[in-house]
Amino acid sequence: MKPARTKTPRKPPVKKGSQTSLKDPVGVYCRVRPLSLPEQECCIEVINNTTVQLHTPEGYRLNRNGDYKETQYSFKQVFGTHTTQKELFDVVANPLVDDLIHGKNGLLFTYGVTGSGKTHTMTGSPGEGGLLPRCLDMLFNSIGSFQAKRYVFKSNDRNSMDIQCEVDALLERQKREATPNPKTPSSKRQVDPEFADMINVQEFCKAEEVDEDSVYGVFVSYIEIYNNYIYDLLEEVPFDPIKPKWNSCSTPMRNTDFVPPQSKLLREDKNHNMYVAGCTEVEVKSTEEAFEVFWRGQKKRRIANTHLNHESSRSHSVFNIKLVQAPLDADGDSVLQEKEQITISQLSLVDLAGSERTNRTKAEGNRLREAGNINQSLMTLRTCMEVLRENQTYGTNKMVPYRDSKLTHLFKNYFDGEGKVRLIVCVNPKAEDYEESLQVMRFAEVTQEVEVARPTDKAICGLTPGRRYRNQARGGPVGDELLVSEVVLQSFPPLPSCEILDINDERTLPRLVEALEKRHHLRQMMIDEFHKQSITFKALLQEFDNAVLNKENYVQGKLNEKEKVISGQKSEIERLEKKNKTLEYKVEILEKTTTIYEEDKRNLQQELETQNQKLQRQFSDKRRLEARLQGMVTETTMKWEKECERRVAAKQLEMQNKLWVKDEKLKQLKAIVIEPKTERPERPSRERDREKATQRSVSPSPVPGDVYKTRGGGQSVQFTEIETLKQESPTGRKRRSSTGAPAQPDGTESEWTDVETRCSVAVEMRAGSQLGPGYQHHAQPKRKKP
Known part of the structure; x- marks a missing residue:
């Protein structure tokens, strides 16, 4: 029986006329780590540089009664077990750093199960630095000589930057040096020796076409998302001897003797970008300083000993590298003091926590709650990717549930087109991770079908050509062009040989004299020509000065006219702004009035509907009563008609x-x-x-x-x-006659x-x-x- 082979389904065809050129798919890469033990069973095989094959391990088939299947998944590029950190950096992270220097944002995820090599890929190990130190090294190699002085750029709490003049920056430097701040690293400090070798990158890497007419500033921040709460890993909490220290048993960490930090909130700036309010941003000037800041926050990150990993990350960590760029002024020496000219770009390096089943980690208590929150946030990320793909593929307009998790809510701007998104899927080929690896592959398959809008280039407007031509303007070397004196000397006739070998030689000296006379005559002619040309040049220069003066007067007149027009326009703008404010106030009042009227209208409509329903019910009751009374009247009428007929x-x-x-x-x-009278019958006796x-x-x-x-x-x-x-x-008693008739002979009265x-x-x-x-x-x- 041949094993079944399935391939990743292709993307549906894109309709013609769609703006596919303005969107780029999410770059999804796969990195396969080597097995810990050679005798372990492997379930993942690298087919080529873009495809991996996942097959069902024997133990899974026996336990689940499953069939043997082989499934292939395609990626933008697959990195095998022998891939070096430099090879991975050159392909994945190098373009993101280059975009960062040119004013574009970037987002890089490492995703996978616990023990798949995510943290090693992001941070590295001694002697083999990961993506993060290499990104810092490339950044400072590119802008090292063009950095602004410390505190010229100053971070505010609204996700933007302010510019200070040289004097204010100098005063702040002196103030900070007098009172050392642990937040601000010093180039003289030594990095923790445990990871000192990570930043010693042997390969020199530098971005091309760095804008030399601008100055740069680098700010870094480090946060973690733990149990769907955001914490600042660089925040220095003041020591309180009264309050007890944080017990490391509740949340196992390295060096956990400190007060727990407060959670941070997400905010939206004026450009509708999400940021962490109150997050510490540290200005750094070198790779060593930046990595020192990173390592200081890394020691506060929450990790725990689980059944799958001795140092398992229990939170999602986000290391942000923010590059501030501003043009030089007209002299080319100082930063242009205009906040609108500042360009801010950011590169976010995200190390996601591992996703795995809780029955494998044997988690209990806090570990179980942490695992549930991690899986919930990763499930929200998958749901967002699926909804984005469905909206783009089928043209639907479903709402993407970014707000269901802090992780997706923080990076929603990247998926809406604020920068490039790259995802590195780290997998462990051992058979025990087969089921989790299968879910990771399916998520990667969905993600690489999502398209993100391509970010636009941000133009940086300076007022001077900058450092390139500064030396030339100040009398520096012009190039390979010849001087004027050398050109004049080449136009003179050559001198003959001056060597005299014979005392009777009478030709060498006359030829030399003749040549010198010619050169003298030519020199005299050139002097005369020079005087004539100088006179002519002075006249032309005078005419040019007069013309420039006239031009200046003309331009000054025009400028005065333009200034008058501008002042009039400014007054008109002020008047229109006042009018606009008045109209906005009126519009606001009208909107409120309209809202009140609409509310009254809705209430009256509801009341009218209620009354109509009541009238309908009364009308229905009346009709039923009329029908009943009509029946009763008809019945009573028929009854009385019958009774009347009977009585009649x-x-x-x-x-x-x-x-x-x-x-x-x-x-x-x-x-x-x-009838004739008859005899009266005998009257019977009384008895x-x-x-x-x-x-x-x-x-x-x-x-x-x-x-x-x-x-x-x-x-x-x-x-x-x-x-x-x-x-x-x-x-x-005898009845008497009313007429008084006479009595009978027997003593009785006759009644007839x-x-x-x-x-x-x-x-x-x-x-x-x-x-x-x-x-x-x-x-x-x-x-x-x-």
């Missing part, structure tokens, strides 16, 4: 019954009136009548008629026979004596009514309905 029908039936009853009554009355009445009250006889159910649920009776009802007094009496006992028969106790039914013959 019942009333009609009742009226019909009443009309029928009236008709029946009339018929009865008519029958009574027309019989009482018994009968009792029987009738208990069990009344059925009604002579038909019973019908009405529409309203009741009953109606339609009589088919005429009944005569008679009521007897329960007490046996006349028509009136018979009509008075007629009872109104109502539909559905029941007869009360004491009434008797006297059935009449059935009659047919008319």
Whole structure:
């Protein structure tokens, strides 16, 4: 089974018309350190000077059940195990120092896992200096004779520089020499012998085309980013005998008997560049002084003994080299006292802390928290690179999370186009670092696809040609040109030989005399010509003086006119500035008023929306209530319509019954009136009548008629026979006639004596009514309905 080979994917094609010429990709280099032991298993192989191959080690496959894979990664250049520090410096750091001298910024990272050789690459070892001392050596070799005197340039707290005159600089030098300041290194001091050999760089390196018409000043600063806090490693904390010293057990360091420094804050200057506020900047004049400052801060840097490295860096360190450049004045001797003409460039050398899994370092407590912060800051750096690549590749506009970490926030200007960015990926080829090395390679692959805007050249404007022509202007050697006297001597005829070998020689002396006479005559002619030319030259010079005087008068007049115009323009500018300030004040007031009105408008709109929503809810409730009431009205209307119909029908039936009853009554009355008088039946005895009445009250006889159910649920009776009802007094008292009829022979009164009496006992028969106790039914013959 052949191992799978994969290559780094190529970058997507760039669209035509894009400004690719104004951007440069981040330069990513790879350095492979040699194995500590020859018998160790290796997982990284250098294919050529631009490609490395990463293959899965045997132990990783057995533990993770993984397949054997070989992955190739491409870099701008790969440095193998036999690469020297000088070769690495010439390729990576030399161009950055050259840009620094020419006013451009630079940023150099060393990135990798713990034990991959980052600090060795940056600092070096005794006898083999790293990138940092070589950068300092090249810088001072280039500008050593053009440096300004100490304290001519003075750092301020706003990430810029001020210029002092020679007198102020001299006074400050005398003051500092009288009171030695440990911050200011001295060239007479000796560097720590432990790293004295690091700055003894044997190879002489110097930048080309250094501007000799300017003076330079070098300032260095040294900070570290620990647990996402920034500390100044050059800050001298005053000793306090009352407060206890910092215990080295909490943060293991070399020589940790000092008070812990205070963390610093990031600020943004007027040019929108990030800087550390209150950071100590030390002016240095030589490589020895600069490295002394570096080593003083290096002894304060936080390191610890971990499972992977005895002296593992627990923080990100940043060594800044700031070069200040200013042009000379018109005389070419002093610095031009104009702050606007100062050019400041900076080279930042960053030694990142190692990234590795915490289970490999066996970290606990503070070590675990430190490792978590280191991995978090490096993860933020990776995220920023990925977002930058995505924005540039796909044209998106995602926000780059620079502020998530102090490391990325400090260097955000470099990725926005303030200088070149270089990254040295240090890898350890041993098999135990395979997984971490794989993550490092992936990060390098993403980073080298990020493009950074190319910085523009900064022009330095001086008022004089400078040191180059200063010697010539002061009477120095002109060059290989011949003098005027030599030219005149060459124009004279040559002298003949003056040697006389014979006493009888009469030709040598006459020829010599003749030659001397010719030379004398020629000399006399040249003197005359010289006098004539001198007279002519004096006349021309006089004319030239007159012309220059006239020209000066003319120019002076013009200058006076221009000065008047300039003064008028200045007054106009002052008036416009005042007007501008007034307008700015008005604009500010209007902006505030507009802000207030907009806030009121938003509040009113919100209130209006709230009222509209409330009205909508009320309108919806009203519609629902109307629908409900409409349903209730409809239901009630239908109910009452049915009830009215029922009542009307019942009333009609009742009226019909009443009309029928009236008709029946009339018929009865008519029958009574027309019917002949009959004999009165025998009156039963009182006891019989009482018994009968009792029987009738208990069990009344059925009604002579038909019973019908009405529409309203009741009953109606339609009589088919005429009944005569008679009521007897329960007490046996006889009913008297209203007309005072005479009594019967047996002593009782007759109730049927006349028509009136018979009509008075007629009872109104109502539909559905029941007869009360004491009434008797006297059935009449059935009659047919008319």
